[in-house]
Amino acid sequence: MKEIADEPSGTRRIRRKAVRDVSELWPQGVMPYELHPDLPLSMKTTVMAAMKHWEDNTCIEFREYSPEVAEELGHHDRVLFRKGDGCTSNIGRNGDGVQETSIGTNCNILGSVAHEIGHSLGYYHEQSRPDRDEHVTINFANVAPSMKANFLKYGYDHVRTDEPYDVGSIMHYGPTFLSRDGQSETISPKQRALTGFMGQRKALSFLDIKTANELYQCNAHCSVKPICLNAGFVNERCRCSCPFGVSGKLCETVASSSTGCGGVLKESSGIFRTRNYPRDYGDRVVCNWLIEGPKNSNITLEFDHFETEADNYAPCGYDWLEIRNKGPEVPGLKFCGTGPEGPLHFTTNLLFLQFRSDEFYNEFSGFQARYKIESPPDYIWADFSDWSPCSARCGGGSQIRKRDCLKGHCEGMKFEFRRCNIQPC
Known part of the structure; x- marks a missing residue:
C-alpha cells in the first residue's frame, strides 16, 4: 500500500x-x-x-x-x-x-x-x-x-x-x-x-x-447485541455507545443537562432557552435538547435573542450552540457571539441541539429561541429496490440499491451502498 x-x-x-x-x-x-x-x-x-x-x-x-x-x-x-x-x-x-x-x-x-x-x-x-x-x-x-x-x-x-x-x-x-x-x-x-x-x-x-468498531468487529464476541437507536452502536463491552447529546441503554433519550435547561420538545411549537435566561448562564453548563416532529415534517428555529462569548481565534471554541440536523453523529451548525441571523429552516423531523459553556468569562445572557414543527413536504419517494449482487465473493465487496422520486422535488439520497462478503479470500 x-x-x-x-x-x-x-x-x-x-x-x-x-x-x-x-x-x-x-x-x-x-x-x-x-x-x-x-x-x-x-x-x-x-x-x-x-x-x-x-x-x-x-x-x-x-x-x-x-x-x-x-x-x-x-x-x-x-x-x-x-x-x-x-x-x-x-x-x-x-x-x-x-x-x-x-x-x-x-x-x-x-x-x-x-x-x-x-x-x-x-x-x-x-x-x-x-x-x-x-x-x-x-x-x-x-x-x-x-x-x-x-x-x-x-x-x-x-x-x-x-x-x-x-x-x-x-x-x-x-x-x-x-x-x-x-x-x-x-x-x-x-x-x-x-x-x-x-x-x-x-x-x-x-x-x-x-x-473502528465495524472494521475490527469489536462486538463479534457478544452473544446478545442490543438494538441501539439514534446512530448508536454496540461496542466491545456489548453495550450501546451513543453519539452527541444522546444517552440511555439503547441511546433512546436525550442526554442529561445542567439544571434549568434541556429536554425533549414535541409540541407543534414552543420556546426554549439557556439556563437562567436572561441572566448569566454560568460556568460549565451543558444543555441538550431534542426537537422531534412527525415523520417527514420540517422544523424552523428563530432566535429572539442570542448572546454568548465571542471567539475571534477558533470557530466557537469557548461557549457555543451546536445544531445537528443530519443525525446526532454528524457535526452540525455551530453558533456563538451574536448567533444566527434570521430563521433557520431544516428539512428534517429531528434536531439535536447542545449548548456548552467553559469555565471563563460567562457573564452573558445566552439565548431564547422559538421552534415550529411544520407539515410534511410535498414529495414522495418510492421504496428502495432490492440490493444488487455483491461485487466480490470475498475480501470485501459492495452492494447498491436505489429508489425513484414519485412526486415533487425529493430530498435525500437516491442511492444507498453497503459492504458485503467481508470474509477473507
Missing part, C-alpha cells in the same frame, strides 16, 4: 476512507509496534499517548513487538515509529514485515499522531470519499501544484462509505491544508458553519470510533 503524508509538510500522496480488503487490517485487532532508538523522548511520549487514545475508545490493542508477540500473533508485521521530515504512514497492514510511520516536528501532537495511526489501522482521508462533492468543494486553483493528486476522489467500488460523511473526522483535511500560499482555502464545506470542524486534531470523532 502506498505511503502518504497527512499534515502540511513533507511529501503527500492520495488516500480514501477505509480499506475494504480485510487482509489489510491487523489480525485480532492487535497492531504490533516498535519505537526507533533515535525517536526523541517527546515523540515517544506522544506516540504512546495517541495509542492509548485509540485503545481507550476502541477495541484495538497496541503491543510492543518482540519475537514472542510475533509467534503469538502468527506474523512479524509491525509499525516502526521514527522521526522524519514529514508526517507519513502506510495505509493498513502491508504484510511485508516492518512498515514505517514518520513523525515530523510539526505533527508531534496527540491528534496528529492519532491521525497517522488511523492510516496504519486502515483509514483513508475522509475528503477522498466518492460522495465528498455533496459535502465539500475542492478549490483546485488554491492547491499547491505538486499536491493536487491528494485531492482526487475514489469510486464506490474502492471506498468503504457505510457511515455519513464526517467533516469532524480526525482523518479530514483542514480548510487550508496543502494550500499554494498557506492561507487560501483548498477545501470549503457546502455549509460554511462547518468550516471549523475540518482538520481538527483534538480527538477521534464519534464516527471514527464507530468505523
Whole structure:
C-alpha cells in the first residue's frame, strides 16, 4: 500500500476512507509496534499517548513487538515509529514485515499522531470519499501544484462509505491544508458553519470510533447485541455507545443537562432557552435538547435573542450552540457571539441541539429561541429496490440499491451502498 503524508509538510500522496480488503487490517485487532532508538523522548511520549487514545475508545490493542508477540500473533508485521521530515504512514497492514510511520516536528501532537495511526489501522482521508462533492468543494486553483493528486476522489467500488460523511473526522483535511500560499482555502464545506470542524486534531470523532468498531468487529464476541437507536452502536463491552447529546441503554433519550435547561420538545411549537435566561448562564453548563416532529415534517428555529462569548481565534471554541440536523453523529451548525441571523429552516423531523459553556468569562445572557414543527413536504419517494449482487465473493465487496422520486422535488439520497462478503479470500 502506498505511503502518504497527512499534515502540511513533507511529501503527500492520495488516500480514501477505509480499506475494504480485510487482509489489510491487523489480525485480532492487535497492531504490533516498535519505537526507533533515535525517536526523541517527546515523540515517544506522544506516540504512546495517541495509542492509548485509540485503545481507550476502541477495541484495538497496541503491543510492543518482540519475537514472542510475533509467534503469538502468527506474523512479524509491525509499525516502526521514527522521526522524519514529514508526517507519513502506510495505509493498513502491508504484510511485508516492518512498515514505517514518520513523525515530523510539526505533527508531534496527540491528534496528529492519532491521525497517522488511523492510516496504519486502515483509514483513508475522509475528503477522498466518492460522495465528498455533496459535502465539500475542492478549490483546485488554491492547491499547491505538486499536491493536487491528494485531492482526487475514489469510486464506490474502492471506498468503504457505510457511515455519513464526517467533516469532524480526525482523518479530514483542514480548510487550508496543502494550500499554494498557506492561507487560501483548498477545501470549503457546502455549509460554511462547518468550516471549523475540518482538520481538527483534538480527538477521534464519534464516527471514527464507530468505523473502528465495524472494521475490527469489536462486538463479534457478544452473544446478545442490543438494538441501539439514534446512530448508536454496540461496542466491545456489548453495550450501546451513543453519539452527541444522546444517552440511555439503547441511546433512546436525550442526554442529561445542567439544571434549568434541556429536554425533549414535541409540541407543534414552543420556546426554549439557556439556563437562567436572561441572566448569566454560568460556568460549565451543558444543555441538550431534542426537537422531534412527525415523520417527514420540517422544523424552523428563530432566535429572539442570542448572546454568548465571542471567539475571534477558533470557530466557537469557548461557549457555543451546536445544531445537528443530519443525525446526532454528524457535526452540525455551530453558533456563538451574536448567533444566527434570521430563521433557520431544516428539512428534517429531528434536531439535536447542545449548548456548552467553559469555565471563563460567562457573564452573558445566552439565548431564547422559538421552534415550529411544520407539515410534511410535498414529495414522495418510492421504496428502495432490492440490493444488487455483491461485487466480490470475498475480501470485501459492495452492494447498491436505489429508489425513484414519485412526486415533487425529493430530498435525500437516491442511492444507498453497503459492504458485503467481508470474509477473507
